[in-house]
Amino acid sequence: MKWLKSIFREIVGLFVDDGTFAIAILVWLAMLRLALPHLPIPAVWDGVILFAGLVAILIESTLRRTRQR
Amino acid sequence: MLIYWTHIGPTIVTAFLASLVECVEALTVVLAVGVVRGWRGALMGSGAATLALLCLIAVLGSALTRIPLGVVQLAVGTLLLLFGMRWLRKAILRAAGIVAMHDETAIYTQQEGVLRQTGSSVGIWDKVAFATAFKITMLEGIEVVFIVIALGAGDPGLLLPASFGALVALVVVVILGIAVHRPLSRIPENTLKFMVGVLLSGFGTFWVGEGLGFVWPGRDWSILALIASFLVVAAITVSACRRRAISASQIL
Numbered sequence: 093m094k095w096l097k098s099i100f101r102e103i104v105g106l107f108v109d110d111g112t113f114a115i116a117i118l119v120w121l122a123m124l125r126l127a128l129p130h131l132p133i134p135a136v137w138d139g140v141i142l143f144a145g146l147v148a149i150l151i152e153s154t155l156r157r158t159r160q161r
Numbered sequence: 162m163l164i165y166w167t168h169i170g171p172t173i174v175t176a177f178l179a180s181l182v183e184c185v186e187a188l189t190v191v192l193a194v195g196v197v198r199g200w201r202g203a204l205m206g207s208g209a210a211t212l213a214l215l216c217l218i219a220v221l222g223s224a225l226t227r228i229p230l231g232v233v234q235l236a237v238g239t240l241l242l243l244f245g246m247r248w249l250r251k252a253i254l255r256a257a258g259i260v261a262m263h264d265e266t267a268i269y270t271q272q273e274g275v276l277r278q279t280g281s282s283v284g285i286w287d288k289v290a291f292a293t294a295f296k297i298t299m300l301e302g303i304e305v306v307f308i309v310i311a312l313g314a315g316d317p318g319l320l321l322p323a324s325f326g327a328l329v330a331l332v333v334v335v336i337l338g339i340a341v342h343r344p345l346s347r348i349p350e351n352t353l354k355f356m357v358g359v360l361l362s363g364f365g366t367f368w369v370g371e372g373l374g375f376v377w378p379g380r381d382w383s384i385l386a387l388i389a390s391f392l393v394v395a396a397i398t399v400s401a402c403r404r405r406a407i408s409a410s411q412i413l
Binding site for chain 1: 239240242243244246247249250251253254257259260296299300303304307362366369370373375376377378383387390391394395398401402405406409
């Protein structure tokens with residue numbers, strides 16, 4: 093049973109390493125799903141906005157980790 | 162649905178590279194088990210895990226076909242993003258010298274030490290060897306299964322190219338493992354992880370966008386544009402982290 097627990101923990105660890113980083117990605121996706129349809133932005137920009145937010149999260153997280161070293 | 166080479170090519174390459182990394186990591190531990198505890202337990206453990214993984218693929222594969230494509234794209238895309246961006250974040254930090262590099266030789270030596278400390282097997286059935294080989298094959302294999310299913314879930318026609326990429330990686334690693342009989346520490350695993358992180362982040366972003374009903378300019382070409390953009394951003398972030406780490410050490 094111990095190794096089953098450790099496999100489960102490893103599976104969760106596949107997706108979540110830094111909790112704040114994972115939550116930020118999920119919140120960003122939820123915000124886009126809820127807000128984008130109501131904003132007067134041409135549909136062609138949706139993908140760009142999605143990418144820009146993800147990149148901002150990635151840069152913030154890596155720089156924050158660098159500061160913590 | 163017509164699937165362009167712009168979709169199939171990156172799918173095969175991503176599945177191959179990601180699976181190569183996972184197979185190399187599994188091989189290191191299975192080699193240590195085989196050398197220290199004997200090959201019977203090592204091969205039986207790996208074989209049992211491989212069978213369990215094949216069952217997992219059969220169950221998940223048939224379950225996914227019953228879920229609407231948009232839901233699958235959003236769910237799998239989100240998981241792929243979490244998975245890929247986690248890899249990319251770690252690879253950036255490793256490349257910038259913030260986090261220690263992954264070292265297969267060190268892992269092999271450590272695993273060898275742990276296995277030698279456990280008592281010798283009683284009878285022909287070595288539980289320690291079986292459990293260790295089973296666990297590592299299962300853990301790394303689950304990642305391969307997830308990557309293959311995630312890459313193939315966006316379009317049923319992509320499951321075969323993704324499986325092909327993963328299978329080629331497995332065959333390459335098994336052949337290399339038999340040939341060199343040592344951990345494959347010469348494979349540039351950290352560089353591979355950086356590239357895989359970039360590729361998976363690109364795919365994850367694309368599938369999430371598809372799941373959310375976004376209109377991608379250039380359609381499938383957007384995948385290549387996303388991958389290229391993530392690569393540029395990641396390279397710039399590595400330099401930024403390095404500069405920040407150097408300036409912080411100078412202040413101290």
